[in-house]
Amino acid sequence: MTDTGLTLRERKKLRTRRALVEEALRLFTERGFGEATLDEVVAAVEVSQRTFFRYFSSKEDVALAPEKELWAAYVAEMERLPPPAEGSPWPRFEEVLFTAVAGMADGWERRFLVSRALCDRTPALVAHSLRHCAEVTDRVVALAGRRSRGDELRIRLTLELMLAAWRWAVHQWSAEAAASAAAHGGADREALYARMREAFAALPGVVALVTERG
Amino acid sequence: MTDTGLTLRERKKLRTRRALVEEALRLFTERGFGEATLDEVVAAVEVSQRTFFRYFSSKEDVALAPEKELWAAYVAEMERLPPPAEGSPWPRFEEVLFTAVAGMADGWERRFLVSRALCDRTPALVAHSLRHCAEVTDRVVALAGRRSRGDELRIRLTLELMLAAWRWAVHQWSAEAAASAAAHGGADREALYARMREAFAALPGVVALVTERG
DNA sequence: CGATCATATGCCGGTGACTGACATTTGTCG
DNA sequence: CGACAAATGTCAGTCACCGGCATATGATCG
Numbered sequence: 048m049t050d051t052g053l054t055l056r057e058r059k060k061l062r063t064r065r066a067l068v069e070e071a072l073r074l075f076t077e078r079g080f081g082e083a084t085l086d087e088v089v090a091a092v093e094v095s096q097r098t099f100f101r102y103f104s105s106k107e108d109v110a111l112a113p114e115k116e117l118w119a120a121y122v123a124e125m126e127r128l129p130p131p132a133e134g135s136p137w138p139r140f141e142e143v144l145f146t147a148v149a150g151m152a153d154g155w156e157r158r159f160l161v162s163r164a165l166c167d168r169t170p171a172l173v174a175h176s177l178r179h180c181a182e183v184t185d186r187v188v189a190l191a192g193r194r195s196r197g198d199e200l201r202i203r204l205t206l207e208l209m210l211a212a213w214r215w216a217v218h219q220w221s222a223e224a225a226a227s228a229a230a231h232g233g234a235d236r237e238a239l240y241a242r243m244r245e246a247f248a249a250l251p252g253v254v255a256l257v258t259e260r261g
Numbered sequence: 262m263t264d265t266g267l268t269l270r271e272r273k274k275l276r277t278r279r280a281l282v283e284e285a286l287r288l289f290t291e292r293g294f295g296e297a298t299l300d301e302v303v304a305a306v307e308v309s310q311r312t313f314f315r316y317f318s319s320k321e322d323v324a325l326a327p328e329k330e331l332w333a334a335y336v337a338e339m340e341r342l343p344p345p346a347e348g349s350p351w352p353r354f355e356e357v358l359f360t361a362v363a364g365m366a367d368g369w370e371r372r373f374l375v376s377r378a379l380c381d382r383t384p385a386l387v388a389h390s391l392r393h394c395a396e397v398t399d400r401v402v403a404l405a406g407r408r409s410r411g412d413e414l415r416i417r418l419t420l421e422l423m424l425a426a427w428r429w430a431v432h433q434w435s436a437e438a439a440a441s442a443a444a445h446g447g448a449d450r451e452a453l454y455a456r457m458r459e460a461f462a463a464l465p466g467v468v469a470l471v472t473e474r475g
Numbered sequence: 476c477g478a479t480c481a482t483a484t485g486c487c488g489g490t491g492a493c494t495g496a497c498a499t500t501t502g503t504c505g
Numbered sequence: 506c507g508a509c510a511a512a513t514g515t516c517a518g519t520c521a522c523c524g525g526c527a528t529a530t531g532a533t534c535g
Contacts, residue, residue: 056502056511085492095514100493174392178384181391200460204425204467211421215414246414253418254468270482270531299521309485314522 064102066092071109072161080110080169107175111166113159114176118183121147125190140187140209141247148239157234163221180210208253212246219245278316280306285323286375294324294383321389325380327373328390332397335361339404354401354423355461362453370450377435394424422467426460433459 053061070091074083085106089099103109124143151159166172184206191206192199220242224234267275284305288297299320303313317323338357365373380386398420405420406413434456438449 054503059502060512084490096493097515098513101512104493106492170392173395174388177391177395178388181387200429200463201466203429204422204463205471207425208418208422208467208471211418211425215417249414249418250471251468252415253422254465254471257419257422257464257468268532273531274483298519310522311486312484315483318522320521 063092063094063098067094067099067102068109068112068158072158072165075110075165076161080106080165080172105175107172110169110172111162111176111179113155113162115179116155117147117151117159118179120150122183122186124150125187140206141212141243144209144213145240145243148236148243156236156239160221160224160234163217164225167218167221180214184210208250209247212250213243216242216246277306277308277312281308281313281316282323282326282372286372286379289324289379290375294320294379294386319389321386324383324386325376325390325393327369327376329393330369331361331365331373332393334364336397336400338364339401354420355426355457358423358427359454359457362450362457370453374435374438377431378439381432381435394428398424422464423461426464427457430456430460 067088071088074088074091077083078087085096085099088109089096099109103112108115121144124147128143166176184203187206188199188203191202195202216239220239223238223242281302285302288302288305291297292301299310299313302323303310313323317326322329335358338361342357380390398417401420402413402417405416409416430453434453437452437456
């Protein structure tokens with residue numbers, strides 16, 4: 048699981064990148080995203096500002112690193128998915144999401160949770176988070192549309208519906224973790240799964256509200 | 262329809278605000294959102310930068326003014342909606358959106374279209390647009406949740422589904438307008454309605470993809 | 476009509492995110 | 506070890522944005 052088979056250079060880069068994320072999350076959480084300055088972050092990691100911007104495209108970018116990691120895994124999973132049987136409904140977006148979460152490295156849930164907490168009190172982060180999610184959506188729709196031609200709209204709507212459920216699940220999970228933070232560590236991947244199942248279970252119920260039109 | 266009944270001060274303020282939006286949209290479109298500078302905008306309107314920031318909270322804010330206008334109308338419409346009959350499904354989010362669009366001032370569709378075109382080639386604007394949409398979602402869910410207690414998740418999912426359809430409709434409309442821009446003016450509210458109907462008609466079809474689970 | 480007051484605006488200086496150009500260090504590999 | 510490439514640092518500059526304070530300009534009332 049560790050960085051075996053990597054050249055020294057690559058190991059160093061990985062270390063720097065991780066240190067930047069770690070320190071950024073710590074400082075942003077301690078002093079607030081808007082208050083903490085980038086200079087403080089790079090000073091803590093002993094790296095120049097210029098270097099920071101070679102790793103991350105913006106201050107927001109580093110704060111959302113855990114989230115981007117997840118979506119990268121999600122898209123990767125999507126891309127190497129075998130074509131589904133003809134006529135069967137297109138990929139279960141939700142299942143792929145479970146897979147992606149399950150595949151994340153150890154300790155990811157902690158960083159992700161911190162990032163989410165930050166997001167909840169920082170409008171600028173919400174904006175960037177949603178945009179990235181939208182970009183992922185576009186890519187996945189393009190992928191899916193390649194198979195089921197002419198169905199892009201339905202596919203997009205289905206995916207966005209699932210993503211809305213995902214966001215709700217994460218939000219609940221985050222709130223729950225914050226509440227029980229005093230008790231134990233708080234970040235629990237199983238708890239996230241539970242929330243996801245709960246949210247996805249509500250999807251068919253949406254049908255009722257959509258179709259019941261008097 | 263004009264600004265009758267307004268004090269001179271208020272009329273002046275309205276003029277300045279409109280001029281700022283108009284000039285901003287023009288300059289951003291001409292030279293690009295990232296390239297055009299705020300100084301150019303305020304110079305064109307002959308206003309100080311400080312004044313600009315008393316009207317708009319950011320560079321992005323002014324570029325998305327038409328969209329914010331619409332969502333403000335949407336929320337306002339929602340707030341003064343009579344409580345629906347007991348047991349009936351909660352508000353038709355889509356119908357309220359039609360109403361809101363219909364209620365916009367003359368020439369709004371032109372500004373909105375320009376703003377959308379800008380959005381399509383400016384990631385920073387996408388981010389802000391999505392965030393604002395999310396904030397509106399939160400407010401509406403809070404409103405709706407007040408009546409149908411315990412159903413917040415289903416309401417939220419339904420609303421977000423509708424919003425996804427709305428975004429698709431707008432995107433199609435924008436593309437269509439861009440294509441036919443050479444021919445005539447391009448901005449046509451009826452065409453937008455058509456796209457909205459088309460998108461909303463696809464909503465029940467999403468059900469199929471969600472419930473068909475093998 | 477003019478005095479007075481509230482509000483809108485302008486000016487100034489500062490901060491902090493981000494960038495391009497160029498010099499310097501540091502792994503890599505023959 | 507020596508040459509090459511990749512990573513990092515330095516520096517100066519741009520631009521969005523904000524607080525504080527002075528100024529101007531409608532509103533209001535005697």
